[in-house]
Amino acid sequence: EIVLTQSPGTLSLSPGERATLSCRASQSVNSRLFAWYQQKPGQAPRLLIYGASSRATGIPDRFSGSGSGTDFTLTISRLEPGDFAVYYCHQYGSSPETFGQGTKVEIK
């Protein structure tokens, strides 16, 4: 099973700042089979990025994904109030599919 480890656990930032979230895999992941989600309290996760770097429909360009192999990054260029949430990475190329434990982006 591929273990995904996200860091940091919590990121305290102010609106307008840049957020850099990391996801490290215990084995190499096919980057075409890697995604990021945003989840707010009481809601289902929402797809942000698939294929490591492709933005989902309706996702603003301040969200970007990069990486390959075992190291992947989600960057939010300028945080807006609605961006404060928990973010999860997901690999779906190897069974069982696995998720990271999440990074909480909170208002500083």
Next chain:
Amino acid sequence: QFHLEESGPGLVKPSETLSLTCTVSGGSITSESCYWGWIRQSPGKGLEWVGTIYYSGTTYYNPSLKSRLTISLDTSNNQFSLRLNSVTAADTAVYYCVRRTPESDYDNSGYRNYYYHVDVWGKGTSVIVSS
């Protein structure tokens, strides 16, 4: 626009069977271009992939659940379902039904590869396993 909605009992007794249904609107579950599935989330385990089904009926299950799990299609009602046998407290979670949509590319030999990402989630339904 696709919409998914989960339904089922919120409370199940230990050792009994958990049954959930996902009703799909805005499109057909027999579409050749989509897979359907279940993901669950609990405070202890976080997000966990449960399983996936294709319109043909082909299924893919999390090995940790495979012996207790059945995912099936009900094409006449545009629904798909989950049955999990012999539940324990560890199965307590919010269960989400999801749609998986493909993107594709061509490899060096000209073979077309498909990659199915989860793009639509239901709101989720909470299931508690307790006597």
